[in-house]
Amino acid sequence: MSIDSHYGDNLQQQQALLSQLRSACPDGADAWQLAPIDQLHSGGLQASLHLRDTLAACLAPQPAPRILDAGSGAGGLLRLLAQLPGADVTGLDLCHNLNRLSLALCQLYQPPCCLTQVSGDAQCMPFASDHFDAIVLQHSLLNMPKPDQALDECLRVLKPGGHLVLHELVQGPAPSQMQFPVPWARGQEQSHLHSHATLSALLQARGFQICTATDLTAATLAWRQRQDSRTEAQTLRLTPALILGPDFPLMFANLLHNLRHGAIGVMQYLAKPA
């Protein structure tokens, strides 16, 4: 199955989902309400808020930063980034149906937001060189078979002195414990995880200097465990299964297994062109 099918097949008919959202939220939906379908990564909305704040601190003196989210999914992080003062935000994703959903969710979002959504491959980006002040990849490099090409493209489209933030799953110390399906892949052929050491070496080899590398594995495991004990307070029946299909509970259980048994880890990197 292609990556486009994995994320997009259940979104060919989006009208029912959008009508349900519009009638449940006539005055618009906020980031917390949309999180079950637009935060398609481990750590949920909290992880995106942390990432946005990390980036905001780097961009602080910049009046109108151009920011790219490469592999933006349903746009949860994009909408948070669009709230940064003066930010000009672009999402790039391979999956056209997710991009359609992201734009539709922008119409519903409170506070109102404005952003650009582009369908394309982060390994061959449709952008001019030296264009962006910052690029984020949040759980998207994990689907890319050519991470070296994706990082070369980041370096090309990033302005000198720009910032790259990666919030990614990495291969853990016990990769043989890995169980599929997982939310980002039905099988090994769609999953492209690298160890922290390999990814760090790759970033440096492709021309980046790593400013910080934060291990979020323990915090993410705690987040994932909290999900099981959560009492369902949401009035909307939103779940990632609307995007990932009826196997989602098994995928989510495997995410917990893989974190617990050291098959995967979670890292956030802040890097700059060397």
Ligand SMILES: C[S@@+](CC[C@H](N)C(=O)[O-])C[C@H]1O[C@@H](n2cnc3c(N)ncnc32)[C@H](O)[C@@H]1O
């Ligand atoms: C696990 S989802 C994460 C989505 C989003 N970043 C989030 O955290 O909610 C991975 C996303 O990466 C996108 N993706 C995978 N390979 C890609 C590529 N080569 N170029 C652009 N997007 C890609 C997928 O379509 C999907 O939307």
